[in-house]
Amino acid sequence: MTVIARTRPATRIASRRGPTALRYTLLTIFAIPWLVVPLWLLVVNSFKTEREAADLTLALPTEWQLIENYTAAITAGNYLTGLRNSILIAIPTIAAVLLLGAMAAWVYSRSSSMTLQSLYYVSALSILLPPAVIPTIFVLTALNLDGSLSGYALMMIGTRIGLFIFLATGFVKGIPRELEESAEIDGASRLRIFFQILLPLLKPVMFVGAVLLVIAVWNDLFFAQLLLRGSDSATLPVTLFTFASASMNIIRWNEVFAHVILSSLPLIIVYVVAQRQVISGLTEGGLKG
Amino acid sequence: MxxxxxxxxxxxxxxxxxxxxxxxxxxxxxxxxxxxxxxxxxxxxxxxxxxxxxxxxxxxxxxxxxxxxxxxxxALVVVFFVIPFVLNLPFAFSSWTGYSEEIGFIGLDNFTLLADRGVLVTSTVVTVVYAVICMLVQNIVSLSLALSLRDATPATTFFRSIFFVPVLISPLAGGYIWRAIVSPDGPLNATIALGAPGFDFAWLGDPYWAVFWVAFVDAWKWCGVATLVYIAGLNSIPKELLEAADIDGAGRWRRFWSISFPLLAPAFTFNIVTTLIGALSAYDVVASMTGGGPGDSTTTLNFAVVQQFGYSFFGVASALNFFVTILVIVLAVPLVMWLRRREVAS
Structure with a gap:
């Protein structure tokens, strides 16, 4: 036993450096088919002519056709309408989910009342069970919101808020009550306590919630396709799908890839700016199943 | 009061x-x-x-x-989640179509119609197979990534952030990208052709491979999140425990299976359940990669919902939607219970 204990540290130090180098080599090799090839294929073919892009090679274009492809994606691909609608959906949805979800999570985490607990469970249940989309259309028609952006946004809020309530309730439970109680004794109103004390403390979980939400909402095709009919209210994934399906059997890879790049770009730009916070936020904060 | x-x-x-x-x-x-x-x-x-x-x-x-x-x-949850959820049941048994104003009760007709056409069985099987493949690929890849990226060094930070990029791309777009990669002329076949000249297999023309690839792309898209969840789980394991085992002479694998793996249970539950539920509602990747084909070998339940909705058969679409719900309850709920129990036990 003692022999092992004495020799171990030495072998560990020796073996540490080897596997680390090996590990990074393996990760790099893995990243090539996993990331580099897909992204390179995407970018490089969006610069080619239709005939050249049809070969789907990784080679650089012999004939560059950059402006034409991207112009086609923007005009024929209805990109600007899609971008506008996606922004009009994403921002209010995220704002509403974070604010209303945080309000509810505060109450749920600080209360033991049966009614509130069951409401919490109903909200959390929406994480597990898939939304019933056809009856949603019926409900939206009854509310005179069918096919409208606001109807779609409301549906998104109602079906996505459960996850955030779940995450935020767990988070608030970890915050000591004393702060709120002392503010209450000092005579602060409930709203004031919420906005001035609680909300700033909730920043980490709200950030995680915003990241998960924007990924889900920005990229949703299923509900958008069923709830938003008509090209004026199409979101980016809908415009991409319509654009790519325009010619029945053949896909014009150069233009489709240009559209893919353009519709992914807003999130990619935000990610490039905030990647550190996104990665550390998702690893450290929030996600505790 | x-x-x-x-x-x-x-x-x-x-x-x-x-x-x-x-x-x-x-x-x-x-x-x-x-x-x-x-x-x-x-x-x-x-x-x-x-x-x-x-x-x-x-x-x-x-x-x-x-x-x-x-x-x-x-209010929002009730109006846009609970009420539709409850209404789905009567609608699944209704004759609601886009062609008539009347909505009548028609019993099991929607289900027998779907069963007669083989849609129900086929898409249920496709959906479950898809979900299982997706769950396996995603969790094996992301757990391996998490194990090699658990220490926070500049290099791992870099890898963590690049492996997250597919998460940002829509599953629809991911489907187009991979459809190009696995197309007969695409880079995958070109690489295989280096060893086997003239290799031009149409992966998406083969019913079995087509299901694999759509599920694979779904897993590819979400691996970044699952990896971070596993890293968080690994980091919450006390270092002392691993060091103690190391001193006692436990090897790498032994340490993983005896310590890390059981203590990863919460991360495991979260990832398995979210991938499974997500995959049971699969639609986007199928829409861009295969369009449900070849034949209906990649027609998932949700893909069939959109098809039926396109024909304005709302009752039939509801019946399929109802089936997705049943599937989630039948598969996911026992799984959650079982995984949770494992968590408590370990």
């Missing part, structure tokens, strides 16, 4: 000041706020009565406040 007379409270307050001391007695009458009992109440007020009025008043106000804080989200 809110409407407690203020006079009563004032009285109680004054009484409190008048006779602060005195042992508690005759608790039984405290509940009755008759004015002439003020003095009696005062002698015991330290333990209860007036304070309790105050409490009740505050609690009433608090309850109202709580209601106001909870109401908006509850």
């Amino acid at each position: 809110v409407g407690i007379p203020t006079g009563e409270r004032k009285n109680a307050g004054r009484a409190h000041g008048a006779r602060p001391a005195g042992p508690p007695r005759r608790r039984t009458i405290l509940g009755r706020p008759t004015p002439h009992l003020g003095l009696v109440a005062s002698s015991v007020d330290r333990t209860g009565s007036p304070r309790r009025y105050d409490d009740r008043w505050i609690r009433g106000r608090k309850a109202l406040g709580s209601a106001a804080f909870v109401a908006p989200s509850v």
Whole structure:
């Protein structure tokens, strides 16, 4: 036993450096088919002519056709309408989910009342069970919101808020009550306590919630396709799908890839700016199943 | 609850000041706020009565406040999640189509129609196979990535952030990218052709491979999140435990299987369940990669929902939607229970 204990540290130090180098080599090799090839294929073919892009090679274009492809994606691909609608959906949805979800999570985490607990469970249940989309259309028609952006946004809020309530309730439970109680004794109103004390403390979980939400909402095709009919209210994934399906059997890879790049770009730009916070936020904060 | 007379409270307050001391007695009458009992109440007020009025008043106000804080989200969840969810049941048994105003009850007709056409069985099988493949690929890849990226060094930070990029791309777009990669002329076949010249297999033309690839792309898209969840799980394992095992002579694998793996249970539950539920509602990747084909070998339940909706057969679409729900309940709920139990046990 003692022999092992004495020799171990030495072998560990020796073996540490080897596997680390090996590990990074393996990760790099893995990243090539996993990331580099897909992204390179995407970018490089969006610069080619239709005939050249049809070969789907990784080679650089012999004939560059950059402006034409991207112009086609923007005009024929209805990109600007899609971008506008996606922004009009994403921002209010995220704002509403974070604010209303945080309000509810505060109450749920600080209360033991049966009614509130069951409401919490109903909200959390929406994480597990898939939304019933056809009856949603019926409900939206009854509310005179069918096919409208606001109807779609409301549906998104109602079906996505459960996850955030779940995450935020767990988070608030970890915050000591004393702060709120002392503010209450000092005579602060409930709203004031919420906005001035609680909300700033909730920043980490709200950030995680915003990241998960924007990924889900920005990229949703299923509900958008069923709830938003008509090209004026199409979101980016809908415009991409319509654009790519325009010619029945053949896909014009150069233009489709240009559209893919353009519709992914807003999130990619935000990610490039905030990647550190996104990665550390998702690893450290929030996600505790 | 809110409407407690203020006079009563004032009285109680004054009484409190008048006779602060005195042992508690005759608790039984405290509940009755008759004015002439003020003095009696005062002698015991330290333990209860007036304070309790105050409490009740505050609690009433608090309850109202709580209601106001909870109401908006509850309303949204009820209107856009609970009501549609409940309505799905009658709609699944209704003759609702886009061709007539009437919605009648037609019993199991929608289901028998789907069963007769083979849609129900085929898409259920496709959906379950898809979900299982997706769950396996995603969790094996992301757990391996997490194990090699768990230490925070500049290099791992870089790898963590690049492996997250597919998460940002829509599953629809991911489907187009991979459809190009696995196409007969695409880079995959070109690479294989280096060893086997002339290799031009149409992966998406083969029913079995097509299911594999759509599920694979779904897993590819979400691996970044699952990896971070596993890293968080690994980092929450006390280092001392692993070091102790190391000193005791436990090897790499032994340490992983005996310590990390059981302690990863919460991360495991989260990832397995989210991938499974997500994959049971698969639609986007199928739409861009295969369009449900070849034949209907990649027609998942949700893909069939959109198809039926496109034909304006809303009742039939509801029936399929209902089936997705059943599938989630039948598969995911026992899985959650089982995984949770494992968590507690370990």
